[in-house]
Amino acid sequence: MVRKRNLLFYLVQNRPFLLMILPAVLFFILFSYLPMAGIIVAFKNFRFDRGIFGSDWNGINNFRFLFLSGQIWNIFKNTFFYNVAFIVTGTVIQVGVAVLLSELSSKFMSRFSQSLMFLPYFISWVIVGAFFYNLFNFDYGLVNAVLKALGLDPVDVYSSPGMWKYILVFFNNWKWIGYGSVLYLGAILSIDEEMYEAADIDGANVFQKIFRITLPNIVPTVIIMVLLQVGNVFRGDFGMFYQLVGNNGNLYDATDIIDTYVFRALSQMGDIPMSSAAACVQSVMCFLTISVVNGIVRKFSKENALY
Amino acid sequence: MKAIRLDKLALNIVAYAVIAIVALLCVIPFIMVLAGSFTSENAVMTNGYGLWPSVFSVESYRAILTDPTSLLKAYGVTLLITITGTVAGLFLTAMTAYVLYRKEFRYRNKFAFFFYFTTLFNGGLVAYYLIMLKYYHMKDSLLALIVPLLLSPYYILIMRNFLNAVPDAIPESAKVDGASEFTIFTRLCLPLMKPALASIGMFIALGYWNDWYQAALFIDDQNKFPLQYMLYKMITNIEFLSYAAGNNGIPTVELPHETVKLAMTVVSIGPVVLVYPFVQKYFVKGLTVGAVKG
Numbered sequence: 065m066v067r068k069r070n071l072l073f074y075l076v077q078n079r080p081f082l083l084m085i086l087p088a089v090l091f092f093i094l095f096s097y098l099p100m101a102g103i104i105v106a107f108k109n110f111r112f113d114r115g116i117f118g119s120d121w122n123g124i125n126n127f128r129f130l131f132l133s134g135q136i137w138n139i140f141k142n143t144f145f146y147n148v149a150f151i152v153t154g155t156v157i158q159v160g161v162a163v164l165l166s167e168l169s170s171k172f173m174s175r176f177s178q179s180l181m182f183l184p185y186f187i188s189w190v191i192v193g194a195f196f197y198n199l200f201n202f203d204y205g206l207v208n209a210v211l212k213a214l215g216l217d218p219v220d221v222y223s224s225p226g227m228w229k230y231i232l233v234f235f236n237n238w239k240w241i242g243y244g245s246v247l248y249l250g251a252i253l254s255i256d257e258e259m260y261e262a263a264d265i266d267g268a269n270v271f272q273k274i275f276r277i278t279l280p281n282i283v284p285t286v287i288i289m290v291l292l293q294v295g296n297v298f299r300g301d302f303g304m305f306y307q308l309v310g311n312n313g314n315l316y317d318a319t320d321i322i323d324t325y326v327f328r329a330l331s332q333m334g335d336i337p338m339s340s341a342a343a344c345v346q347s348v349m350c351f352l353t354i355s356v357v358n359g360i361v362r363k364f365s366k367e368n369a370l371y
Numbered sequence: 372m373k374a375i376r377l378d379k380l381a382l383n384i385v386a387y388a389v390i391a392i393v394a395l396l397c398v399i400p401f402i403m404v405l406a407g408s409f410t411s412e413n414a415v416m417t418n419g420y421g422l423w424p425s426v427f428s429v430e431s432y433r434a435i436l437t438d439p440t441s442l443l444k445a446y447g448v449t450l451l452i453t454i455t456g457t458v459a460g461l462f463l464t465a466m467t468a469y470v471l472y473r474k475e476f477r478y479r480n481k482f483a484f485f486f487y488f489t490t491l492f493n494g495g496l497v498a499y500y501l502i503m504l505k506y507y508h509m510k511d512s513l514l515a516l517i518v519p520l521l522l523s524p525y526y527i528l529i530m531r532n533f534l535n536a537v538p539d540a541i542p543e544s545a546k547v548d549g550a551s552e553f554t555i556f557t558r559l560c561l562p563l564m565k566p567a568l569a570s571i572g573m574f575i576a577l578g579y580w581n582d583w584y585q586a587a588l589f590i591d592d593q594n595k596f597p598l599q600y601m602l603y604k605m606i607t608n609i610e611f612l613s614y615a616a617g618n619n620g621i622p623t624v625e626l627p628h629e630t631v632k633l634a635m636t637v638v639s640i641g642p643v644v645l646v647y648p649f650v651q652k653y654f655v656k657g658l659t660v661g662a663v664k665g
Contacts, residue, residue: 074477077477078476078477078478080551080552080553081470081473081475081476081478081552082478084466084467084469084470084552084553084556085466085467085470085471085482087463087466087467088463088466088467088486088522088527089482089485091463091518091521091522092485092486092489092522092524094507095499095518095519096489096493096494097489098494098502098506099493099494099495099498099499099502100492100493100494100498101494101498102494102497102498102499102501102502103494103495103498105497105498105501106497110501112505115501115505115506116498116501116502116505160389161389161390161393164385164386164389164390165386165390167382167383167386168383168386168387168390169383173387173390174390176394177390177391177393177394179648179651180394180395180397180398181393181394181397182647182651182654183397183398183401183644183647184397185654186577186643186644186647187581187640187643187644188580188581188582188583188599189581189583190581190583190599190600190602190603190606191599191602191636191639191640192400193603193606194404194602194606194632194633194636195400195401195403195404195636197606197632198400198403198404198407198420198633199400199403201420203416203419204415204416204419204420204629205419205420206403206419206420206421206422208419209418209419209420209421212419238396238397241393241397242397243658246655246658247658247659250655250658250659269378269379270378270379270382271378271382295491302584303583303584307603310607323496326495326496326497327496330496330497330500331587331588336497336501339496339497340495340497340498343494343495343496343497343498344495344497346495347492347493347494347495350492351491351492354491355491371484371487371491
């Protein structure tokens with residue numbers, strides 16, 4: 065009895081706050097928590113007329129078909145290795161560019177080049193897809209125009225699956241280089257100047273200053289950024305893969321990721337069982353990696369953990 | 372003494388060279404598309420694309436601008452969702468962040484985790500798609516383009532971190548003077564939050580402007596295509612090209628296909644590239660605010 069009155073009392077006392085936060089709470093219930101509950105569709109024999117919650121259960125049959133179809137291993141492998149490649153190359157390149165930017169003696173050059181590098185961040189993957197077409201189109205693309213002018217054979221990227229790992233890694237880096245390097249540059253600029261002055265007095269050269277002062281000082285920022293990406297190692301950048309690769313069956317072995325697979329199964333084949341099982345496995349894998357990685361980080365340095 | 376100068380010089384040469392190359396790589400595709408859109412179709416057919424129009428022509432722009440109805444519609448949809456979505460989303464983000472910032476609010480940490488948890492776990496595309504379609508009836512509804520992108524837990528938490536720098540005494544004293552929480556938020560805190568509102572607002576607006584994914588999932592009605600999705604349809608679908616170019620009567624063969632695609636690309640990048648030098652500083656601010664904690 066007493067507890068009930070307490071709760072009511074607090075609710076009334078916090079009424080203005082609760083009212084103000086209500087729209088956001090409703091939003092997350094409708095667009096995040098209900099879809100979480102909807103994950104049960106993976107365990108159901110979905111019928112459109114009965115809906116997610118009304119359809120009959122069918123146990124793990126959807127998963128059995130997914131695993132028996134054999135595609136799942138390849139799309140999981142692709143998703144994982146592409147993401148690892150993006151994280152490793154992205155971090156190295158962005159930190160490298162940030163360090164070089166901080167060393168430029170001309171402020172104008174630094175500002176100007178930051179602006180140019182930031183440009184790709186502002187455009188959608190659709191536009192990057194148009195750029196891609198412009199570069200690699202077999203008949204008119206710039207790359208082939210150059211190759212032909214040099215007397216070399218033109219390349220048809222759409223029939224060469226092997227090239228795609230380089231293409232996708234390149235474009236991923238191209239899109240994010242400005243964002244990442246400006247972020248890391250911000251971290252570098254907030255390093256205490258006195259450290260560099262002290263190093264100067266001790267006779268350190270520029271490389272020693274970079275490796276002993278700059279890099280160690282931005283490690284916390286790097287950890288947070290990597291952590292955010294590692295948590296999504298089983299979630300691909302759908303926009304990039306879909307807009308660059310398109311619906312090209314020749315390339316699926318080399319480029320299909322969970323997200324493109326699920327989207328295709330859902331939107332083109334209407335294959336609800338298969339796609340819901342794949343999406344469910346993906347969500348669970350993502351949650352597990354986030355929990356594990358966060359747990360490891362918490363163990364070593366609590367303040368760098370996500371939660 | 373000499374050694375120090377030498378290594379500094381060496382590093383500077385490397386730095387200038389690398390940065391110049393990287394920056395060039397970032398703009399070259401833009402130049403290429405712009406040049407291609409001003410090249411005559413025949414020149415493209417024989418020589419392929421280049422970095423400079425080999426035979427200058429505005430044919431492609433004429434093709435899309437003779438009957439710009441579909442283009443204007445797509446612009447209209449994009450503008451509508453960007454403006455309403457950004458205003459509403461920004462207001463809700465700020466109001467939610469304000470509540471989470473007020474230490475008087477008993478359940479602030481519980482709610483903060485309630486929002487944050489959605490970034491850790493989600494129901495996946497299928498559940499989202501089915502719920503949106505079957506229970507919210509979002510097929511071909513403009514709401515499907517606006518509502519799902521209104522709030523992001525990251526932006527709420529970034530905004531709250533920004534507010535945390537505001538001393539508690541400010542809302543407390545207004546409270547003593549009899550102001551309601553909502554008044555304190557709109558009159559006192561919103562003006563203080565201007566820098567954060569500008570940077571988060573930019574992020575939200577860019578998200579809306581560049582969105583094509585929601586349209587790919589839910590919109591079949593060509594009159595409701597946002598700009599990016601229309602461009603996507605046009606690049607991948609030759610029949611859609613004549614629709615987008617407005618030349619419904621003209622056989623598709625006569626359209627300058629290749630260059631029209633590029634002209635459409637230019638037209639849909641245009642506004643973003645034109646404003647980006649001015650808004651970039653807000654993005655950088657948002658980045659630094661965001662990087663303070665996760």
